[in-house]
Amino acid sequence: MQITEFSLEVKPRIPDAIAGLEELSENLLYSWKSPIRELFVLLDQELWSACRHNPSLFLRRVDESILLAASKDRKYLKKYRRVIKWFHDYCNPAVRQVEAEDLLPAGTLIAYFCAEFGFHESFPIYSGGLGILAGDHCKAASDMGVAMVAVGLLYHQGYFTQIIDAEGHQIAHYGCQSFCDSPIKQVTDSAGKPLRVALPIAEELVTIKLWTVAVGRIQLILLDSDIAENSSENRQITRQLYGGDRTIRLQQEMILGIGGARALQAMGIKPTVWHINEGHAAFSAIERTRQILHNGIEGGNGEKNHHDFEAALEQVAASTLFTIHTPIAAGHDHFDRSVVEHYFSAFLRDLPIDSQRLFQLGQSVERHDQFNMTALALRCSRFHNGVSRIHRDVAARMEQTMWPQIDAAENPITYITNGVHVESFIHKRWVELFDQQLPTWRQQLHNNHYWQQLQEVDDHTWWAVHCSIKKRLLGEILTRLKIQHQRNGLSQALIERSTHCLLQPDNELLLIGFARRFASYKRAGLLFLELERLAELVRDVTRPVIFVFAGKAHPNDDEGKEIIKQLYQRSLETRFIGRIILLEGYDIALARALVSGCDIWLNTPQYPMEACGTSGQKAAVNGVVNLSIRDGWWDEGYNGENGWAVAPHDPDYSADYRDRQEAIDILNILQNQAIPAWQQRGNKKYPARWVAMSKASMASTIARFSAERMVCDYIKLPYLSAARQGARLAGQGQADSLATWKKRVAESWPGVSARCVEQPLEEIHLRETVTLTVAVNLNGLQAEDILVECLVGEFAHEQFAADSCIRLQQLKQEPENRDQGSQSATLFSVQWTPIDCGLKQYRLRLYPYHQLLSHPFEMGRMLWL
Numbered sequence: 001m002q003i004t005e006f007s008l009e010v011k012p013r014i015p016d017a018i019a020g021l022e023e024l025s026e027n028l029l030y031s032w033k034s035p036i037r038e039l040f041v042l043l044d045q046e047l048w049s050a051c052r053h054n055p056s057l058f059l060r061r062v063d064e065s066i067l068l069a070a071s072k073d074r075k076y077l078k079k080y081r082r083v084i085k086w087f088h089d090y091c092n093p094a095v096r097q098v099e100a101e102d103l104l105p106a107g108t109l110i111a112y113f114c115a116e117f118g119f120h121e122s123f124p125i126y127s128g129g130l131g132i133l134a135g136d137h138c139k140a141a142s143d144m145g146v147a148m149v150a151v152g153l154l155y156h157q158g159y160f161t162q163i164i165d166a167e168g169h170q171i172a173h174y175g176c177q178s179f180c181d182s183p184i185k186q187v188t189d190s191a192g193k194p195l196r197v198a199l200p201i202a203e204e205l206v207t208i209k210l211w212t213v214a215v216g217r218i219q220l221i222l223l224d225s226d227i228a229e230n231s232s233e234n235r236q237i238t239r240q241l242y243g244g245d246r247t248i249r250l251q252q253e254m255i256l257g258i259g260g261a262r263a264l265q266a267m268g269i270k271p272t273v274w275h276i277n278e279g280h281a282a283f284s285a286i287e288r289t290r291q292i293l294h295n296g297i298e299g300g301n302g303e304k305n306h307h308d309f310e311a312a313l314e315q316v317a318a319s320t321l322f323t324i325h326t327p328i329a330a331g332h333d334h335f336d337r338s339v340v341e342h343y344f345s346a347f348l349r350d351l352p353i354d355s356q357r358l359f360q361l362g363q364s365v366e367r368h369d370q371f372n373m374t375a376l377a378l379r380c381s382r383f384h385n386g387v388s389r390i391h392r393d394v395a396a397r398m399e400q401t402m403w404p405q406i407d408a409a410e411n412p413i414t415y416i417t418n419g420v421h422v423e424s425f426i427h428k429r430w431v432e433l434f435d436q437q438l439p440t441w442r443q444q445l446h447n448n449h450y451w452q453q454l455q456e457v458d459d460h461t462w463w464a465v466h467c468s469i470k471k472r473l474l475g476e477i478l479t480r481l482k483i484q485h486q487r488n489g490l491s492q493a494l495i496e497r498s499t500h501c502l503l504q505p506d507n508e509l510l511l512i513g514f515a516r517r518f519a520s521y522k523r524a525g526l527l528f529l530e531l532e533r534l535a536e537l538v539r540d541v542t543r544p545v546i547f548v549f550a551g552k553a554h555p556n557d558d559e560g561k562e563i564i565k566q567l568y569q570r571s572l573e574t575r576f577i578g579r580i581i582l583l584e585g586y587d588i589a590l591a592r593a594l595v596s597g598c599d600i601w602l603n604t605p606q607y608p609m610e611a612c613g614t615s616g617q618k619a620a621v622n623g624v625v626n627l628s629i630r631d632g633w634w635d636e637g638y639n640g641e642n643g644w645a646v647a648p649h650d651p652d653y654s655a656d657y658r659d660r661q662e663a664i665d666i667l668n669i670l671q672n673q674a675i676p677a678w679q680q681r682g683n684k685k686y687p688a689r690w691v692a693m694s695k696a697s698m699a700s701t702i703a704r705f706s707a708e709r710m711v712c713d714y715i716k717l718p719y720l721s722a723a724r725q726g727a728r729l730a731g732q733g734q735a736d737s738l739a740t741w742k743k744r745v746a747e748s749w750p751g752v753s754a755r756c757v758e759q760p761l762e763e764i765h766l767r768e769t770v771t772l773t774v775a776v777n778l779n780g781l782q783a784e785d786i787l788v789e790c791l792v793g794e795f796a797h798e799q800f801a802a803d804s805c806i807r808l809q810q811l812k813q814e815p816e817n818r819d820q821g822s823q824s825a826t827l828f829s830v831q832w833t834p835i836d837c838g839l840k841q842y843r844l845r846l847y848p849y850h851q852l853l854s855h856p857f858e859m860g861r862m863l864w865l
Contacts, residue, residue: 111275226239257285258287419707510543624697
């Protein structure tokens, strides 16, 4: 018998007295402001959990009688009115916190582009760390009152929901989102009609629907191709995050970059600083260049500047920042030349360049037949940064060929270490404690000294807070694990054996967490290289230990999925069952629970492949103690008192050797330091050593590695520089002048040469002067086109380290004893008087220089004598 199922949703009416609940549900501010969420929890906690903490869905499902009762409850109304007043004050531009924004020129507006944004589990348009970082960036910018607009894609199916089957296979489930359950709204024009933009992809014109969502004070614009005006193939483009093949990825990035820039133009939004967060949005620079060529831009005198393509690109690049995230070559999108030429065929007809010039902008230096989005982003921006100190060096070496004659240590890539949005990830029990003992803590997220007060919190109170958070986590793990195993058909006996350890007293059980993307370089299975020793450690009933793992592998990452399978199978082995746990369904909600409730946070990346590793920061702001390879942020954050650090073995050793040695090092720390620190109670009922480390972990992390500090660093450094440089090149003729100069230098530089005029002296006495003279064959360049420098320093660890720089000046009148052969050379000279004794090392170099350059070495040309 065939039966049709019908559904009817009966929605409640919200009483006028609490009508603001709907307004609160339409702003993602609820994702990090717990008082807003508390208003919904108080109404129906069970329904709030069932709705996965989604206030829009909650208000459609909650019983009307509950709302009516709340509208007459004086205690609830008092809380509601306090929250709604705070909300309106927060969103009021007149009362913004603007101390950070005051550092920027008046009128600065930042456009922040990213392929994914992770704000909350109720709005799943993210996959992992990149998206959550982007969400934290927007949240912090909102809290700080920074003028910013964000641009991304609206994925109807989002990222996949993870299931792990009975054999350990990761199963990816995609489900369409119901946007009536989301806080998004259509963007409309002045007549109230839905606003659309279009862009050519191959030979088709693809129409893009625009959506907007409020993120506190920040506006997020989302682009959507899944509309009736488009063909079925083009509707698929934005359906899945990181879904489909390489051609789908290229089309997604065209919509994000080109469509995003067109969306801002159509909405009348005029950013002055453009931030490309990872290379996915690099095509925005090409579209902005096209817009300048078509429309001109206003110079300082109000007149339009009309450029050729190269000058317009200089103008665009001057106001553009590119943040590179991944240290893995495979993580940088690249496409075959023929594919790029096919999909850009119609778009290029609107530009005064051919496919060859476009391809040159994105051409991979290593693989000349590939178009690389990272290369495009670097060539179309003038400010570039990695996301930790170590990652800066890794990225600088990876991209060194972009500046072929510049040493990696000096090329234009800098770094700003990632941070986490503290209010989004700190547990509400810590919030309650801070509200009682540190009432101004929300205004001190940038003040490292302030957080040293945590040492004064009573140890018993600290321990009690942690234990209450951990108890809740253990209950969550128990529930999830039972559901997971029952669905997979495990026997009741096996389920009981896999969960019995979770029922032990939580103050005795040591819970070690590992949760992140399952990529091979993150080495989730590292400790299993020492199987017998690991088994011995977890079987010790006098020192109960559980390892809990969670994370997703990319759907196309077979190696990552195999790691998940192996972990799952190990977790059911007799020697590990109940002590090794693998949870499915990793998302922001599970991440929040794990980073707040574990006792130790384990991180085992293959050095130096961890770009930053913000999960460890989230754990630390909850007082969880890190045990990590000294890579990414932990190399900066570890101070000897706030956790345990494993010195990585030299990358020159084989990977197998390094893996085993580092597994041994971690197990040594666990056995000899971490577990004893947890178990030793003495006359106290809590582990005093662990509590001290927990306090140090939180105190050393909250301010130094907060998203507020991160955004402040962006404001002080690249945002300010990009705002100023963009304004400079907007001046009449400036971009044209720089583009013309760069072309002349590029043509002449291969013929430039230099030599010392005289044999350098090998010794002098103190207070004597050395004259250094360099003859330069400029090959048609002018003397003012180059700088000649003497670097003075010393050798340390077999490397030259400069501690001062002396600039040589052009000799206007050439000396009479000028040597033969230097007739066509231009002379540069300096008189150097060393101020102390000892062996001095110095080097001489020259490079092209123009006052309009964003970075002195951006041309990538340099000669050493």
